[in-house]
Amino acid sequence: MAISKLAEFEPIFFPKTHAVIGASNSMTKFGGRFIRTQINFGYKGKFFPVNRDEPEIFGMKAYPRVTDIPEPIDFATILVPAPIVPQVLEECLAKGVKGAQIITAGFSERDEEGIKLEKAIAATAKKGIRVIGPNCFGIYCPRGGLTIPPGENLSKESGSVACISQSGGYGIRIPRRADGLGIRYSKLVSYGNSVDINECDLLEYFYEDPETKIITGYIEGVKDGPRFFELLKKVCKEKPVIIWKGGLTEGGARAVKSHTASLSGQAQVWDALFKQTGAVAVNGIDELMDTTMAFLKLPPIKGREFCVVGGGGGIGVAAADACEKAGLPLPVFPRELQQKLLGIVPAQGASVRNPVDVGSPFPPPPMLKLVMDAVFTGSDVDSLIVSEIEMSSVVRSPQADMSRQEMLSQNQLAPIEARNKFGKPVIMVLPVESNGSEYAESESARRRVADFYMQQGVPVFLTLERAAITLSRFISYWEHRDASQ
């Protein structure tokens, strides 16, 4: 039986002792900033700076070599220049370090010399030390007190989402964007050239990891296709895996080569992989965020019958187009329900067949509530999307008196109440209605409303197109999982 990945990775994600090789006192050097960043982030274990010339770093005793450290070392971060990395890693092995992250770049992604250096690293790793990188940002693990080099200000809160990112740039952009959406990570690993620990090892770990409920990733290439395929099949039966695959075009594949030296693979092969394993394919960081949020907030949705309630006829048309394109054609309501809705919406400028158009982005309460009650009572829809109803006050409106505020607040609560009453998911679409710094306050107001919904467990999307695409993928995951049990 294979060793549990949980035990093997424990000293890597939760090191009690952490050697920083290439540490420095100078904040203009990477080795200085790295160690400061970790201290400020709040690492609770013991640091052991390693530097051949400086005897003390930020008040801590420094050691010329990792082998000079008198205590056992769980984890090492390697920041020295590429040509010295193989030797330093050999010393880590000799010291009995359990795992190392090599942040340094300039390996197989660069030139022939780099390829040689990387081979030496691989050989050392095989002798008994797990290696992340090189050419990466390494680990962000709030509970372990570790963060990636640009991640000093990332959330210290731990969560249920794991992220594997072959790119360092997205390794920081992903958790930054996720932060304001309330998405929290158990661990994020930027693993770069993946000379040893790769996407498969990480998948295995996160499969076992009780902290992790949702696995997300930005992947440029996989080292072992068949293993990845089999693993995904297994993992997707237990936990959703959401993958943004970079480099699916010719130009993208070329960029992948000079980024992490990965072989990108053909688009058709990846298409088939997603279809057969049930992994959720997304395209770009926005879709990655949307989809993560859906899995985080929503219970399984197992049917494709949606209702859209919107504020204005054109919005209803756009809603119908967007949903149908995404594979969620809106069912026409039964005549009886249509009749009931006609008694609720305005006599003119509204429509009731589905989408329901309440005639204006400002439906007077309790119209929105009554519409949702009628829809959930009089139809079999699996879920309801409220799209482009104004839920924050309008900037520059002189009429924003108390009764307007009261209206807004009643409308704001209606979707939560409907979800709680009928036990069916309600989803919000709150678009950015304004642009430009002049309207910054209007955007702040919109964000406060979005925050409110997300705190209440209601996912919020910026456009109905994005909502529909995300929900369709979300449902596909559950369909696949049900079919493969």
Place this chain on the structure above:
Amino acid sequence: MAISKLAEFEPIFFPKTHAVIGASNSMTKFGGRFIRTQINFGYKGKFFPVNRDEPEIFGMKAYPRVTDIPEPIDFATILVPAPIVPQVLEECLAKGVKGAQIITAGFSERDEEGIKLEKAIAATAKKGIRVIGPNCFGIYCPRGGLTIPPGENLSKESGSVACISQSGGYGIRIPRRADGLGIRYSKLVSYGNSVDINECDLLEYFYEDPETKIITGYIEGVKDGPRFFELLKKVCKEKPVIIWKGGLTEGGARAVKSHTASLSGQAQVWDALFKQTGAVAVNGIDELMDTTMAFLKLPPIKGREFCVVGGGGGIGVAAADACEKAGLPLPVFPRELQQKLLGIVPAQGASVRNPVDVGSPFPPPPMLKLVMDAVFTGSDVDSLIVSEIEMSSVVRSPQADMSRQEMLSQNQLAPIEARNKFGKPVIMVLPVESNGSEYAESESARRRVADFYMQQGVPVFLTLERAAITLSRFISYWEHRDASQ
């Protein structure tokens, strides 16, 4: 020879006298709010409120019927209930009113009775009065002092973009979103059921209108396909026409029917129309904004060879994927240029083949400037996109000292300088890096930078995907126009 549309529409867009039929003193009634809105918006002509019961409205003398007004009337707004509209319109005709907008809804989009009423309106219009609507928001024309009912706070500045919107909801949403992007309108017309003035009349007018340089629209259906087709072919040779066609799916077409009672038309027919006329098809309000901005800010771009400069390897991969998918495959740079770039970017973690990855979202000046100089000097690219380089300060960063500010400002100016120096368009991608109200200030900072670029004539996009899709369509327009001259 047909009468010039300019002369015919002059009293409609720039009325010297304006009768408001169904005006009221009560702000809880639509007829009260409408007249207040126009006054506050700054109409400079003379108002003539018409109301059968009230002798005075907001201090102005009111008339029981439009025919009771002692002066000639250019334009009438009709707000009375649907059943009375045909009679009121007959009175307008008798009075010699040149044009009327019927805001009231409840016609052919509603029921059989509404269809009858609408036929009566059409018959009156044929006798010699031009009619906008019914079931619409009518006209927004800043220079004429007219605004749509929810448009009291729309910009009073006139611009070069015209908009025809069959939807009232988008009639207000479109100019609201456009405002902060610096997009200003010559005229916007929400024309609803288009019983008389329709998309073709408006196209003809905007073709002649010297104020209008770019024509945009949200259209649900056209009344006369062949005329629309021939017109578009003609207009697109002189002015770009950007159209979002709603209702291209089955569900969308159904929603169109109950919204403006239009026949939506088949998707393939519309595809062919766009291809053959050169009109630019967009999908959704975001794409409409992006494309309008491109035409407003950019000179014609007549080649598809782009360069992307980005801050991070993963971003380069995403850039290459996005550009290739949009039909702008990035050309690999000549070896000589690659060599030159290698001397500018960091030795590690960068790439130079195109996309150019400067290794980090914070390239130290003058790196960005040097890269752009080298690219424009050493290649034949038609245009350059700067993607995801941090141009606003980072919230929660304790290192935001003066030198950081200085760095930011140098990087911010570099794209403008390169454009001016080489006379080739430079495009910015400035994504929303944060979510949530906690990060509202970071978004404000981003918007200030975006405003700066747009004021400098540089279009700004939120994602590289959106930039690439927009630019590809923009170039297609110029290709088509060149081919059809």
